[in-house]
Amino acid sequence: MNSVGEACTDLKRDYDQCFNRWFAEKFLKGDRSGDPCTETFRKYQLCVQKAIKEKDIPVDGVEFMGPNKDKPES
């Protein structure tokens, strides 16, 4: 799958592979031994956050789950 930053797709792929392995083998099993993906994530984020700024995508300052706050409980 492509990244919104054309130059970031390979970095995204590396990170996704690392994350998917960690998620299924560690996180879901309650293993808290640490995140092996911090470095790949950092490189990927450097690239993608730059692309987001360049394309003026209005993600900044959007509160996590913001619109959910005014909805009734599920």
Next chain:
Amino acid sequence: MVKYFCNNTDIKSTWDHVVSAFWQRYPNPFSTHVLTEDVVYREVTADNRLLSRRLLMKTNRLPRWAECLFPAGMSRSVYIIEDSVVDPVSRSLTTYTWNLNHTKLMSVEERCVFQDSAKQPAATQLKREAWISSSVFGFSKPIQEFGLARFKSNQVKAMKGLEYALSNLQGETPQRLLRDTVKDASEKAKEAAKTLASAAAGSAPQKPQQYV
């Protein structure tokens, strides 16, 4: 005025598989309208929940009558945020998805909750809710109804995409899906191309199409 939509489905896979597949569902044969996908925030909280934010860019295929509502030069792409919380202890995945732009034309918000099925073993129940609204004066009702129809159609594709990702994960060849998949994907791609082409060329009205 807001249209509210809610439904419940059972997915014939374990919660662990569904949540793993959730991260791997793009690209799939039913997601030709999804152009880019990025994780832009991720954090494991002190109580071991995973918070994530994904940014998606999708095409915005509209019927001809809605095309004229777009000021010339406005971006055709829709940016969508998907925030999610995975709680591996209570075994729930909650997602909240909404569009960042084109909100005056239409705002679509969706909340999904994935949990172990209360009815079937080794299955997952999904509760889906959506809120669809438009503030375009004089056009609200047709836009909302179009939005709802497209939303429902996209839900079907989203489920097929998730099932596709699940079967890849579990190592099955998705034979059952393959024939429909190829036919569906190429039909949808043709439709999308036609819609974009007619919008660009400003051609004479075509007969009504299913806008997905």
